[in-house]
Ligand code: FES
């Protein structure tokens with residue numbers, strides 16, 4: 081009996097592995113949705129979300145986190161649980177130096193150390209330095225705040241690179257960040273983020289794709305950093321936007337662990353626009369997507385266009401969100417087998433799991449990460 085894939089495939093598509101979708105699920109272990117990539121930086125918030133003396137409560141990688149900015153402008157991240165009796169510290173007052181727990185008024189500085197226990201009498205001594213809420217390395221890069229989640233304490237110089245938007249340092253830019261919640265584990269969200277085959281079917285707004293015309297593509301991928309880069313090329317002429325912009329633009333797309341897709345548009349070899357999509361696990365079944373668009377056309381004057389950019393980006397991403405909602409309802413209820421690898425459109429998804437495994441293995445074995453991807457030309461229709 082033909083599998084569902086075999087019935088629908090075009091003769092030109094080579095299938096690496098087929099599965100009978102009617103088989104029972106017994107003994108099947110999906111590589112999706114099991115773990116998070118640890119010892120990595122995760123996007124927390126756009127810088128403008130936190131003014132001096134402000135803090136925000138978040139759940140990141142199943143952990144309650146308070147991200148804040150002190151009165152000197154420095155960002156910090158702290159476990160959002162009072163060590164005394166487990167009330168969220170973020171619910172208390174923050175004066176830019178210390179946060180006061182709303183339950184018994186204990187105060188903590190931004191390094192997580194307790195500085196005051198109001199109930200103590202003047203002759204009752206207590207080593208306050210021994211009372212501490214866990215803190216996380218926190219960095220601000222290109223107007224975005226990132227938090228590092230590691231298994232154990234790490235020296236500043238041993239921290240890995242933040243997978244932000246290289247090439248924009250020193251540039252004057254305008255920017256806007258769009259945030260969306262996806263109802264899936266980060267692995268599914270990454271799979272959709274790097275999947276090219278869904279684009280003509282899901283993203284078919286009039287201003288993006290005029291019709292479902294599939295064209296063969298061949299792109300060169302090279303291993304780089306903790307991911308890969310699809311080398312610079314002319315963007316798809318199927319897109320109406322690109323037709324309007326002209327012939328002198330090139331695009332470069334890359335992916336980096338733990339879930340960061342970067343797309344650059346250059347005009348006459350100068351970066352004009354960068355779209356950085358980051359995925360941060362909230363918990364096992366929710367992922368926060370942040371898409372930051374940077375552009376270098378006449379900033380800061382063009383910052384006024386950010387609502388328009390937000391409109392287009394949100395419309396685009398909500399198309400993904402709609403699919404994710406449908407997918408989540410099926411997966412949660414039936415946990416079906418999935419067809420993992422169909423050459424070549426499915427190859428980046430396969431690479432993602434290879435990278436994630438190698439990153440975790442290298443860390444556990446105390447050795448340097450070795451990128452497992454080999455340079456390759458991938459071909460697909462989109
Ligand atoms: S619970 Fe925070 S001070 Fe008591």
Ligand SMILES: [Fe+2]
Nearest residue numbers: 272282283400
């Ligand atoms: Fe998409």
